[in-house]
Amino acid sequence: MRQHEINVPLCDKCALETGSIFKHLTAEEVEMINFEKDFRQYKRGDVLYQEGNRISGFYCIHSGIIKVFKTGFDGKEQIIRFAKEGEIIAYRSVLSNEAACTSAKVIEDCQVCFIPSEILISFIKSNPSYALELLKLACHELGEANSFITDIAQKTVRERLAEILLLLVNDFGLDEQNYLKISLTREELANIVGTATESVIRLLSEFKTDKLVELNGRKIKIINKKGLEKISNVLTRI
Amino acid sequence: MRQHEINVPLCDKCALETGSIFKHLTAEEVEMINFEKDFRQYKRGDVLYQEGNRISGFYCIHSGIIKVFKTGFDGKEQIIRFAKEGEIIAYRSVLSNEAACTSAKVIEDCQVCFIPSEILISFIKSNPSYALELLKLACHELGEANSFITDIAQKTVRERLAEILLLLVNDFGLDEQNYLKISLTREELANIVGTATESVIRLLSEFKTDKLVELNGRKIKIINKKGLEKISNVLTRI
DNA sequence: CGGTACGTTGAGTCATATCAACCATAGTGG
DNA sequence: CCACTATGGTTGATATGACTCAACGTACCG
Numbered sequence: 253m254r255q256h257e258i259n260v261p262l263c264d265k266c267a268l269e270t271g272s273i274f275k276h277l278t279a280e281e282v283e284m285i286n287f288e289k290d291f292r293q294y295k296r297g298d299v300l301y302q303e304g305n306r307i308s309g310f311y312c313i314h315s316g317i318i319k320v321f322k323t324g325f326d327g328k329e330q331i332i333r334f335a336k337e338g339e340i341i342a343y344r345s346v347l348s349n350e351a352a353c354t355s356a357k358v359i360e361d362c363q364v365c366f367i368p369s370e371i372l373i374s375f376i377k378s379n380p381s382y383a384l385e386l387l388k389l390a391c392h393e394l395g396e397a398n399s400f401i402t403d404i405a406q407k408t409v410r411e412r413l414a415e416i417l418l419l420l421v422n423d424f425g426l427d428e429q430n431y432l433k434i435s436l437t438r439e440e441l442a443n444i445v446g447t448a449t450e451s452v453i454r455l456l457s458e459f460k461t462d463k464l465v466e467l468n469g470r471k472i473k474i475i476n477k478k479g480l481e482k483i484s485n486v487l488t489r490i
Numbered sequence: 491m492r493q494h495e496i497n498v499p500l501c502d503k504c505a506l507e508t509g510s511i512f513k514h515l516t517a518e519e520v521e522m523i524n525f526e527k528d529f530r531q532y533k534r535g536d537v538l539y540q541e542g543n544r545i546s547g548f549y550c551i552h553s554g555i556i557k558v559f560k561t562g563f564d565g566k567e568q569i570i571r572f573a574k575e576g577e578i579i580a581y582r583s584v585l586s587n588e589a590a591c592t593s594a595k596v597i598e599d600c601q602v603c604f605i606p607s608e609i610l611i612s613f614i615k616s617n618p619s620y621a622l623e624l625l626k627l628a629c630h631e632l633g634e635a636n637s638f639i640t641d642i643a644q645k646t647v648r649e650r651l652a653e654i655l656l657l658l659v660n661d662f663g664l665d666e667q668n669y670l671k672i673s674l675t676r677e678e679l680a681n682i683v684g685t686a687t688e689s690v691i692r693l694l695s696e697f698k699t700d701k702l703v704e705l706n707g708r709k710i711k712i713i714n715k716k717g718l719e720k721i722s723n724v725l726t727r728i
Numbered sequence: 729c730g731g732t733a734c735g736t737t738g739a740g741t742c743a744t745a746t747c748a749a750c751c752a753t754a755g756t757g758g
Numbered sequence: 759c760c761a762c763t764a765t766g767g768t769t770g771a772t773a774t775g776a777c778t779c780a781a782c783g784t785a786c787c788g
Contacts, residue, residue: 322640325723330640347622348629353636376622383621384585384614390628391586397635398591402560402568404642405684409776438735446643448777453736469735469785485563647744676767686745691768707767 260291261314261363270338272312276385281375290366300356300364301342307352309368310342316362317424317434320354321443331444333393334359334423334434343386346372359436407484409447413455415484416444417465421474435470498529499552499601508576510550514623519613528604538594538602539580545590547606548580554600555662555672558592559681569682571631572597572661572672581624584610597674645722647685651693653722654682655703659712673708 264282267274274282294300294316301307303323311318317336321329332354335341345352346369376383403412417432424434436444442452456472459465464480466473474480502520505512512520532538532554539545541561549556555574559567570592573579583590584607614621641650655670662672674682680690694710697703702718704711712718 322636324640324644326644328644330643332636332639344629344632347625348633349626350630350633353633373622376625377618380615380618380621383618383625384611387585387614387621387625387628388587390625390632391582392588394582394628394632394635395586395588395591397632397639398560398570400639401570401635401642401684402562404639405568406562406564406566437733446639449734450736450778451776454776457736675765687766688746688768689744692744695768 261365262286263289263312263365266312266314266338270314272338273340273382273385273389274312276382277375277379281379281382285365285367285371288368288371291363292366293361293363294358295361296358298358300358301352302355303352305352307342307345307369309366310340310346310372311356311364311366312340313337314363314365316358316364317360318356318362318364319359319440320356322354329440329443330446331440333396336424343372344390347386347390359434359440404446409445409451410455410458411484412445412447413441413452414459414464414480416441417472417474418477418480418484421477426474430473430475431468432472432474435472437470499603500524501527501550501603504550504552504576508552510576511578511620511623511627512550514620515613515617519617519620523603523605523609526606526609529601530604531599531601532596533599534596536596538596539590540593541590543590545580545583545607547604548578548584548610549594549602549604550578551575552601552603554596554602555598556594556600556602557597557678558594560592567678567681568684569678571634574662581610582628585624585628597672597678642684647683647689648693648696649722650683650685651679651690652697652702652718654679655710655712656715656718656722659715664712668711668713669706670710670712673710675708 263274263285264279266272267277267282274285277285289312300311300318313335315337317334318341319331320333320335320341321331323329335356341356342352376386403415407415420432420434420436424432427433438452438456439449441456442449445452456465456467459480460467462476462479464474464476464483466475501512501523502517504510505515505520512523515523527550538549538556551573553575555572556579557569558571558573558579559569561567573594579594580590614624641653645653658670658672658674662670665671676690676694677687679694680687683690694703694705697718698705700717702712702714702721704713
């Protein structure tokens with residue numbers, strides 16, 4: 253099923269709608285991206301780039317969800333973060349001028365714009381307040397990474413799973429029936445939490461027994477957010 | 491024993507010697523830092539700033555070693571990174587304009603320069619190539635954080651301890667007798683690896699039995715680097 | 729209809745945390 | 759100067775969280 257007429261999104265419109273980082277650019281700069289960018293569509297499972305790749309640009313997500321992950325020794329994925337509309341990925345490699353230290357794979361069909369490195373670099377040089385925004389972004393991500401390190405190092409799998417569920421609620425929201433909008437396989441959940449698939453399954457069904465969630469296949473319904481918050485903290489072990 | 495005449499280091503000299511990020515500044519800019527900065531000396535155990543603080547500047551380390559850590563629920567520290575001569579800390583908070591997400595404490599007596607936020611911000615705006623260098627720095631740290639997340643999530647304590655020892659060798663080097671130049675308490679080691687103090691003690695003495703290291707109090711002598719490399723990877727479990 | 733990917737459950741094992749006791753060292757104050 | 763206290767290091771015993779392995783169910787797909 254190929255679309256003959258694809259609506260390539262315009263960056264100026266997109267930046268406003270999604271609140272992407274491009275909203276800090278001037279009109280001419282946005283126009284320049286519009287001209288240079290390459291619009292692409294991907295389906296679930298598609299790979300945008302892989303660890304070790306040299307990347308010639310970065311991606312701005314217009315719709316859909318992408319997982320960014322590293323691959324450990326035995327091939328096990330560790331999901332580092334998700335990216336959704338308005339967010340950019342692979343900018344880290346472009347800026348630090350290193351090979352990609354992560355891979356990116358599609359979780360939900362998506363439309364993305366690929367923007368050549370040179371444009372990013374030239375904007376940083378020409379538009380200082382944009383550079384500052386990028387710095388803020390990187391520093392913010394760094395702060396989140398630090399928290400995550402502390403969590404993985406100190407919390408139990410149970411606590412982390414509860415926390416991740418809440419984080420997913422926060423990032424992707426719930427539908428009218430309180431179902432998590434993002435749907436992941438048990439394995440993917442395990443690869444965020446940093447545990448085995450079986451452990452996620454067991455803990456989720458405990459959560460279900462404890463009336464914290466309901467499960468319908470991959471769809472997870474949150475029915476006691478306070479309870480999850482309680483678990484995700486210290487309080488478990490008082 | 492108080493020094494009446496303290497030699498306040500000059501940034502231009504220091505930047506060259508230590509290869510700090512200020513080497514990308516113009517002569518006038520460096521001069522400006524020299525003028526505005528506040529030189530400070532700290533002793534082991536001193537705290538530079540604490541999680542949650544609003545920080546009005548960042549620190550450039552001239553000598554000594556500082557640990558940057560987060561505090562978990564039960565008060566347990568998770569060491570995020572170390573900073574030594576030529577490196578800057580707390581720039582993350584300054585740039586993302588958030589409260590400090592970490593604390594910083596002195597490991598080895600140190601001399602640091604405190605530089606007000608405004609200077610950093612103004613340089614970013616006036617000197618794009620400096621902004622780019624800062625971005626590179628932040629992105630590089632982000633890459634390291636991602637690796638660390640994957641390691642903590644996937645490797646055993648044994649693997650991680652070996653890895654951390656190698657990382658310390660890399661960052662701080664060995665003296666003539668192959669002793670690690672940085673000396674940490676067992677608890678601090680545990681707080682990097684993300685484990686219990688007792689586990690570090692037990693594993694270290696295993697490493698000793700296996701002729702990988704020798705132990706003299708806090709001083710750790712590396713006698714089989716290859717062996718540690720082997721342990722730090724997958725290879726343990728073949 | 730067989731194949732493949734995902735989900736679930738059970739049983740056994742092991743690495744690691746926890747708890748407790750003890751030693752060494754150094755600094756403190758009466 | 760000595761008892762006192764705090765801090766760090768070590769070791770042993772015990773408990774348990776979480777992983778691994780294995781079997782099996784289910785659903786979807788060509």
